[in-house]
Amino acid sequence: MPHPHLWPRLTVPVVALLLGALVAAPTRADAGAPEAEPTDYTLTVHPDRTGPAISDSMYGVFYEDINHAADGGLYAELVQNRSFEYDRADNPAYSPMTAWTETAVAGGTGRAETVDDGGRLGERNRRYLRLSLDGAGEGGAGFGVTNSGYNQGLTLRKGARYDFSVWARTDRDTGTALTVGATTADGTSLATPLRITARGDRWKKYTGTLTARASAADGRLTVTAGGSGTVRLDMVSLFPRDTYKGRANGLRKDLAEKTAALRPGFLRFPGGCLVNTGSHQAYEAPGWERKRSYQWKETIGPVEQRPVNANFWGYNQTYGLGYYEYFQFAEDIGAMALPVVPALVTGCGQNKATDDPALLRRHIQDTLDLIEFANGPVDSTWGAKRAAMGHPAPFGLTHLEVGNEENLPDEFFARFTEFREAVEAEHPGITLISNSGPDDSGATFDRAWQLNREAGVAMVDEHYYNSPQWFLENNGRYDAYDRQGPKVFLGEYASLDNRFSNALAEAAYMTGLERNADIVRLASYAPLLADTNDAQWRPDMIWFDNETSWGSANYEVQKLFMNNVGDRVVPSTASTTPATTAPITGAVGLSTWATGAAYDDVEVTAADGTALFRDDFSGGDTRWTKAAGRGTWAVEDGAYVQSDENAENTLVTAGDTGWQNYDLRVRATKTSGKEGFLVAFGVKDTGNTYWWNLGGWANTRSAVEKTVDGAKQTMIEDTTTIETGRAYDVHVQVRGRQVTLFLDGKRWGGFSDDKPAEPFRQVVTRDDATGDLVVKVVNAQAADARTRIDLGVRPGSRTARLTTLQAAPDAANTADDRAVAPRRSTLRVDGPVFTHTFPAHSVTFLRVKG
Missing domain, CATH: 3.20.20.80 (Glycosidases)
Known part of the structure; x- marks a missing residue:
C-alpha cells in the first residue's frame, strides 16, 4: 500500500466523473432514467481472429x-489485547490493560496488574496478568477482569457457541476456581457461566464453551477468580465455533x-x-x-x-x-x-x-x-x-x-x-x-x-x-x-x-x-x-x-x-464517443505540505500580456481565500508566509475560476520543514486543481499533480529538490490544455492534458467450458448507448443472459442500503446482428451461446 502522503486526504468523496459527455449525477429516484439523448454506437466482434489467452489466476x-x-476483522478472535502485550511504544493510546477493566463479583476484592518477569508464558509472549486475590466475600465472590472486545464490544448471536481458552497458573495448592461469563455492557447475562479450576504453578491451557442465549452487539467477556492467593492469566481467548470452514x-x-x-x-x-x-x-x-x-x-x-x-x-x-x-x-x-x-x-x-x-x-x-x-x-x-x-x-x-x-x-x-x-x-x-x-x-x-x-x-x-x-x-x-x-x-x-x-x-x-x-x-x-x-x-x-x-x-x-x-479474448472493435476539448481554466493558489514557506510578487498575465492579477502583499492578504484550519498564513516583511510546518495542504487561492491561457509567476522560498512548496493553477475549488509540487515526498522529487474531485494523478515529475532559504522564480504557462513550467528562468518541463476520457469501453472473451461469448460493455456516461452489435457468428441460442450493474454515479453501498447490485435478465437474439441499448452509468455482461 502506498504511503498516504502520495494521495492526501483520500477520504474526500470522489463524485461524478468530469467528462464532457457526463452531466450532474442523478438522484437515486431517477438513477434508472437516461439523462441525455441516446447515443449510437457500433460493437463488432471478430471471432475469426485470435486474442490472448487469459490466465486462470488473472484476477485475485x-x-x-x-x-x-x-x-477485529478477518481473524475471528473476539478478545482484544488477549495477551496483554499492548504498549505505549506501539500507540500513545495503548497500555497493557487496553480493552480490559477490573471486575469484582459479590464483594470479591484483589489487585490486577500486568507483569513482565521470569514467570512469563514465553519469551515471545512476555507480559501476563497477575491477579492477587484477597479472599474477601462469601461463596461466589470473585475478582478479575472484563474485556470489551473491538469497537463497541463482542458481537454474540443467540444460539451460537463460542470456544473459550486461557493459559493459567496458580500458587494455591487446592487450585483456583475461575468463572467465565458473557454479558452485555450493562451486565445482563448472555450465557450460562463457565466454571474452570486452574491447578498447579505451571502454565497450562484451559478450555470451555459458552452458548449465547441472547444476541448482543455490546458483549463483554469476564474472567474472575475466587478465593485467595495469586493466579496468573495469559492468552485469554474467545472464538466463534462457526468460523470459515x-x-x-x-x-x-x-x-x-x-x-x-x-x-x-x-x-x-x-x-x-x-x-x-x-x-x-x-x-x-x-x-x-x-x-x-x-x-x-x-x-x-x-x-x-x-x-x-x-x-x-x-x-x-x-x-x-x-x-x-x-x-x-x-x-x-x-x-x-x-x-x-x-x-x-x-x-x-x-x-x-x-x-x-x-x-x-x-x-x-x-x-x-x-x-x-x-x-x-x-x-x-x-x-x-x-x-x-x-x-x-x-x-x-x-x-x-x-x-x-x-x-x-x-x-x-x-x-x-x-x-x-x-x-x-x-x-x-x-x-x-x-x-x-x-x-x-x-x-x-x-x-x-x-x-x-x-x-x-x-x-x-x-x-x-x-x-x-x-x-x-x-x-x-x-x-x-x-x-x-x-x-x-x-x-x-x-x-x-x-x-x-x-x-x-x-x-x-x-x-x-x-x-x-x-x-x-x-x-x-x-x-x-x-x-x-x-x-x-x-x-x-x-x-x-x-x-x-x-x-x-x-x-x-x-x-x-x-x-x-x-x-481467451475474442478481438472486438467499437465506435467512440465524440470528445470536446475545453481549455484548462481556473484561479491560482499557494500551498505547503509539512513545510514553512514564503511567497512574494505573485503575477498573473493573459497570453497577450494583459495584467490579470498582481500582489506584492504590501496591502495585506485580503485578496486571498483561506480554508479554516489549514495552516498559519500571515504577511511578514512584505511576503505571504505559511509558518506551521506541521500543517498539510494549506492551499490559499486568488483570482477568477474562469481564467484561461495565462502565465502565473511567483517568487517562492522554503523556510523550514520536510518538503518544498506548492504553486497551484487551474483551480476550480480545493478538490479540483493542478499544483506544481516542488520538493515533495520528503524533498526527494517534484511533480505536477492534477486533482479531480479530491483524487490525484501525476502529470509529470522529476527529481528536483528544494533548498531551504533560497528564493525560486516559479513560472507556469497555460495555453489551451498545454502547460509549460519554468524554474529560475529555465524550462523545467511541460505536458498536454488532452487524453480522451472515453466512457464507452468493451471487451469480449470466450468461455471454453460453455462455449459462451461474454460481451462486456461499460457505459460510464450520462446517456444511454444504443448499440448495433455484430457477433460475427450466429449465436447458438436465441436467448442471451444479461447481468447489469446500474446506479447513480454517487451511489455507494452501505450496511443498510445495497444501492449497487447486479440485475439479471434475458435478451432476444435472433441472429448475429442485433441492437441493444446499454443504460447510462452501467456495466453490462452479455452471455451469448456459442
Missing part, C-alpha cells in the same frame, strides 16, 4: 492488515465467504507497507524491537508462541493470523498463494536501504525456508513444521514477490538480484516477482522498469491509485508494452473512492486489462477489507463492522469480472 485479491483487517483459530465467516465469492485466482499477502517498513531485525528477547517488518517465521507455530508486532498502520497485530493461515485460506478459496517478503529497502515514504550483508543473507535464507515451508516434504526441516501444524501435503507455492513500492530502484534491484539468484539456484520453478515503485509513472518507475527489462525479470508489480478520470483516460496503457518483456502484476489499484462512478471507471479500465491479458497476467484491486469504525485508508472492497459486512460498489464490479473472466 490483495490482503493487507490495514483498516484493522486482521484482528469450521477451523480452529479460524476466520470470520462472512468476510471469508465474501472473499471466496469473488472466486479469486490468487491471494497476495500479507501486504503492503507493513512488509517493508520498520526494523528488519527478527524478534529477539530481551530488547526486541516492537516495530518490525512482517517476517513470516514469527507468525507460525503455536499461537501462544507468536509475538505481537506494532503495525505500520498504527495499531497492533497479534500474528494469530499468520503465514500458515494465509496459505490455508488461499487453498480454501481455490486461490494461488502469493506471499510478499521484505527486500530490506524500505518503501511507503521511508527511503532507506539496509546495508548489512549478514542481515540480507538471513532474509534470503528466510525466503528459501519459506519456499520449503510451503512446498517441502514432511521430512524436511520446514516441511515438518508445516505438517506439525496440520498440513502434511505441500501447499504448492509457485509465485513469490520480493519487496513492495521501494522508491530507491537501484538499491532495491541490487538486493532483489541476490534474492533471485538464490531462489533460482534452489527452486527454479518459483516465479519471482519484482516491482516498479509506488506510482504509475515517473523517474522511479522508469528506472525500475529499465532494470527489470535488462535483467529479464519474469514479472513486475505495478501499483497506482488515481482519479476515475485517469482510469478512463488510460484504457490503452498496456497496448504499447513490449510483448517480449516482463509480464505485469497489477498488484494494487483503485480510483480512490467507493462510489459507483469510481467502480464504473475501474470497470472501463479492466476491459483494457483483459484486452492485454498477454501482458497483464495478474491484477488485484486494493485493499480488500476495512473496519468502518477504524479505517486508515479509503477506498476498500469489503466494509464491515462487528455485526455485518457488505461489498462496496467496487466489489460488485470486481465480482462481476472475476466470475466471468473467460479463457
